[in-house]
Amino acid sequence: METRTRILSGIQPTGSPHLGNYFGAIKQHIELQKEGDCFYFIADYHALTTIKDGDALRQNTYEVAATYLAFGLDPATTTFFRQSDVPEVTELTWILSTVAGMGLLERAHSYKDKLAKKLSPMVGLFLYPILMASDILIYKSNLVPVGQDQIQHVEITRDIAGYFNNTFGETFPLPDYRMGVAPKVPGIDGAKMSKSYDNTIELSLAGKALRKKIMSIVTDSKTVEEPKSPDNCTVFILYSLMSTEAEKLALAERYQAGGMGYGDAKTLLLEKIEDKFADFRMRYAKIMADPEYVEESLRMGAMKARSLAAQTLTEVRSAVGFRA
Secondary structure (H helix, E strand, O other): OOOOOEEEEEEOOOOOOEHHHHHHHHHHHHHHOOOOEEEEEEOHHHHOOOOOOHHHHHHHHHHHHHHHHHOOOOOOOOEEEEHHHOOHHHHHHHHHHOOOOHHHHHOOHHHHHHHHOOOOOOHHHHOHHHHHHHHHHOOOOOEEEEOHHHHHHHHHHHHHHHHHHHHHOOOOOOOEEEEOOOOOOEOOOOOEOOHHHOOOOEOOOOHHHHHHHHHOOOOOOOOOOOOOOOOOOHHHHHHHHHOOHHHHHHHHHHHHHOOOOHHHHHHHHHHHHHHHOHHHHHHHHHHHOOHHHHHHHHHHHHHHHHHHHHHHHHHHHHHHOOOO
């Protein structure tokens, strides 16, 4: 019997899902359901380094779950669950921390970036790569789809797995990463779209709320008559993510010819977003109103994930000398 590739990824529930989440992760995750045995988790343990409000974390987690389900995640075939519903991952984190070197963690980008910004990073942030390694290894994952900024964490996971295997015997397969083809999605201020920058366009927005957000996109001060460069315009870049090549080329020509204001371009973008996500928003609203369905989907995934995690942890406990 052929063994399917086990694919694992997670998303932090740090706010309402937005366009950057969709094009950067969700779209690829939904497509990957056809390629392997997928484990997708809502990383609420990780989110505790950012969110200190229990009600907000619960709401964000629910919105992320509803978003994935509305985009077509199939809970019958994809293992979809809350990270915190599998507490075994925290025990494995401690065990792995006893073989992971300090230098390995000190070199992690997530930690170094905070030091460079003169911030005082918390212990949880320092240990973030070990918790991520536990997320990956406890399900004996083979493939982790990542963006450029997450490659190092998979490499750290491979190092930690190697340290454990060399110390206690072969237990974990070494996971590989797959670079996503996701584009960089700019926010309304032109920087990378991120909840932490407060520059997002939420997927659930529609009508006047969406129009207000689109019209607030920062552009340069060129007049209607002046030719404009599409290449560094946030409005054009976002439009391009949802348009055909012919539509993209037509709008680029209008930019370069002059005679079109940014207000017109924003209106085209608004129409494109409304059309692209209309069906999603209908499904999302229906799912958001059905908490029993959302909870049952997450419970079903957690049962499968926890069963597998328990098997792995039994092997690990036996290897290190605990009562398995």
